[in-house]
Amino acid sequence: MRFVVEMEYGEDGVHGLVTREDSDRAEPFHGWLDLLRVLEGPHSRGNPLDVP
Helix, strand or coil: EEHHHHHEEEEEEEEEEEECCCCEEEEECHHHHHHHHHHHHCCCCCCCCCCC
16 A cells, blocks of 8 residues: 655654545644554454454
């Protein structure tokens, strides 16, 4: 999967938008950990780390 990541880095940290190649809707993120969350794929069914 490909992503378009538009980010800015300033005094308050990193923030921006991520658009997946199969979507026309951008998701905002605020901070490095939030960026990683946005880049993660959807959880697969049956994954013990998934929370219902």
